[in-house]
Amino acid sequence: MTGPAAPRKLAVLASFSGEGGVERMVLNLVDAFATMPGLAVDLVVLREDSRHLDRLPANVNLVRTGVRHSLPSVPAIAGYLRRARPDAMLVAKDRAGRAALLARALSGARVPIHIRLGTNLSEAMKEKSGLARWLRYRPIRALYPLADGIVAVSAGVAEDVLAITGLAPERVTVIRNPVITPALAARAAEPVEHAWLAPGQPPVVLGMGRLTRQKDFPSLIRAFAWLRQRRPARLILLGEGRDRAALAELAAGLGVTDDVAMPGFIANPYPWLARARLFVLSSAWEGSPNALTEALALGVPAVSTDCPSGPREILDGGRHGPLVPVGDVDALARAMLATLDAPPAPAALQAAVAEYNAATSARRYLERMGLADAVPAGDGRFPG
Helix, strand or coil: CCCCCCCCEEEEEECCCCCCCCHHHHHHHHHHHHHHCCCEEEEEEEEEECHHHHHHEEEEEEECCCCCCCCCHHHHHHHHHHHHCCCCEEEECEEEEEHHHHHHHHCCCCCEEEEEEEEEEHCCCCCCCHHHHHHHHHHHHHHHEEEEEEECCCCHHHHHHHHHHCCCCHHEEECCCCCEECHHHHHHHHCCHHHCCCCCCCCCEEECCCCCCCCCCCHHHHHHHHHHCCCEEEEEECCCCHHHHHHHHHHCCCCCCHHHHEEEEECHHHHHHHCEEEEEEECCCEEECCHHHHHHHHHCCCEECCCCHHHHHHHHHHHCCEEEECCHHHHHHHHHHHHHCCCCCCHHHHHHHHHHHHHHHHHHHHHHHCHHHHHCCCCCCCCC
């Protein structure tokens, strides 16, 4: 009589360099993996500068490489692969993915490596010099063919990867981000102490993300100033970043300082998001914007730029919320006003993002990595 099969071992390699969407999505995936009875999970970290790690499940084995940057981490990752021999390794982000491929070659361990990509690299590199782009793309083109699979978080990211690498389309799989977790609604229901979010206050427009060029919050502040001239409203930007002072100066110059708040990083942003009347994504580029998906999952109306990539897929071409050109302040402002005046039904918004469920996403990853047998067939927690 044989005993139960030993758990399959999955290694997740990531660098945690803040509290951004990539870090949250990696932890959401790890959370989902950790509940699967046939799976043992190692979280292998380069940097661990993120408060999201405070919620790491107790049954996840945290492996510290002791190295903060991708290329110098190659020997440490190689040592881990030789010792642990996981059944597969999932790597978040491009540089860490390339380091893992080099480490596998150094280690001699035959561990399948899958790289998860969450941003549109061509857009991020668009303003760089030709030499800078060549230096970034050359190692990608050389190393990605060695990966056992590439996972893109949206069709737009997949198209970008294929254009950069020249890989065959079947080498790249689209798997939606694990945005909707069992804890999302509970966390959104927690109290929040901010006078603007109390009942009876003017509607709050919310933006979320790092205060950097990518999010184009200047366009959002300018659009809000136009909106504020036409109706009572307030703007809250959740996040931290190098552009804080410039954004505050812009709000002052537009005369809306008293109606714009920037509380900084909030460990639990969901009560703020759930109480907003409108979420706005003003980004110049994305991979698959998690905050937009979270807003719809909480039934909050949204307006977004039609940036590469993700918003068009999430909003189904504008069916579930207006899409406006990147940087078009007038179009953004008018879309904000129209959506506040006639918001869509919350139930329709929630249905639009049902496939961004964390358990569903985790199952797709395991299927792609050949580890689907780690979840018992028919386990209702992990829909197929």
